[in-house]
Each structure stands twice: as structure tokens, then as C-alpha cells.
Amino acid sequence: MSPRPRDGEGFVIGGRRPVLEAIRSGRALRVLVARGAQGTQGLRDVVDAAAREGVRLERVPEEAIERLGIPQHQGVAARVDPPQELDERALLGAQFGRDALVVVLDGIMDPQNLGACARSAEAAGAAALIVRKRRSAPVTAAAVRASAGALLHLPLARVANISRVLERLRERGVFVAGLDERGAETIHESPPPPRPLALVVGAEDVGLSRLARESCDVLVSIPMAGRVSSLNASAALAAALFGYVLRPPR
Secondary structure (H helix, E strand, O other), X not given: OOOOOOOOOOEEEEOHHHHHHHHHHOOEEEEEEEOOOOOOHHHHHHHHHHHHHOOEEEEEOHHHHHOOOOOOOOOEEEEEOOOOOEOHHHHHHOOOOOOOEEEEEEOOOOHHHHHHHHHHHHHXXXXXXXXXXXXXXXXXXXXXXXXXXXXXXXXXXEEOOHHHHHHHHHHOOOEEEEEOOOOOEEOOOOOOOOOOEEEEEEEOOOEOOHHHHHOOOEEEEOOOOXXXXXXXXXXXXXXXXXXXXXXXOO
């Protein structure tokens, strides 16, 4: 299994949780397990899932996995078929339920941050992740690992114009909330937002773009009690999802 697959062959990921989720998502094409790898429950889950889903599994010397150059592989690797990304037409043609949540990333360029955002979004029950076509991180092996495999489950749409998509969603009755340090209320002060909902998070350095901010129905901030003035995008998203979006009404 080459560490640099040809076009159309996907990419290689490592780690027991990401590989397990690749199998569960139907994206794993082939799995390698190092001979002598510690027989933990996590490894047993990978082996059982591969057998259940009919994914080819090979026992190989650990050196074979080391040569793939995967950090922290835990003795497990898989070749993955990348998920197909939606375009704007497919996204806007999708049917979102009354309770739907979509997460919008406005300018997240670090694959690790993309993965961490996807992990929180999927855990919160998001129906889709929306990102820019330009100035946006690609779905890479590093992003999939950072997401603990969530990027293989969560539909992802790349769009040319975030503000235009937000306006189209609003026309369909989607409430749009943006995380912004200039928000009039904090996530603790503002009531939980209505559904269906689009939650928008901006880049760490500049926050939301002006047009994205103007497309929001409400802007909320995260209260900071320490000396550090901001959180990274994935931490801010997690705080907003579980401290604002999923907070029960008072």
C-alpha cells in the first residue's frame, strides 16, 4: 500500500479510531494491521468491523506501516476513498428537516482545525458542513485523523460564495447565527437559537468576513474569563454547539 496513491485511489490514514470510522462509513478500501499489535478492544473493533463489512484486511510487519509515514498509527492503517463533496447546487437542493443543523466554516485553512471542527459538528448532530472553495482547508489524511473519522460521515459542501449560500438558506427558513466577538450577547445570555439552524464560524485571525456577518440573523460571542482573548476556531465551535445550540431552554 503506497503512501502516495495515484489520482482516484484515495489516501492513507492511520490510527484505530479513524480507521474504524472509515470502515463504518464504507470508505475503507483496504486495511493493514501490524503483526504483534497490542490486542486492545480498539483493535478488535477494527478487525471485527472489517470482517463484518467485507473490507480486505492484511497482517503485515510493523515496518510496512512505518514506511507509510503516518504519525501515531497505532499499528493500523487504511486506504480510504475520499467522500464526494457537494457543490452549491447539490447543497441547496438537499432537504433539511425542521430540526436540522448545518455548520458553516468561513475561511478555516488548517486541515487539523477543519478536522476538529468536523468532529464537534458531527457529535452535535450536524447534517452538513459548509466551507469555502477558496481559502479553505482540503480534506486530507491529517484532517480525517483530527476529526477521528467524522469527516467520512459528515456531508461536506464547498461553495464559492458563503454569504450567498447563507442568504439562500435564510430564504428557506433557516435561522443563521454567527460567532463573533462583537456579538451583542454571549452564548450564555442569548436564548438557544431556533431550528433549522446554520451556525457560522470564522477564521481565527480575522473572524467572520463582513458579508458573512451581514448575512446572520444574530451574532453571539463566547465569554472569556482568562487573560487569553480568543479561542481557536474548533474550540469556539465546540463551545457554541454544546453551550448555545444544544443548551436546553430555561
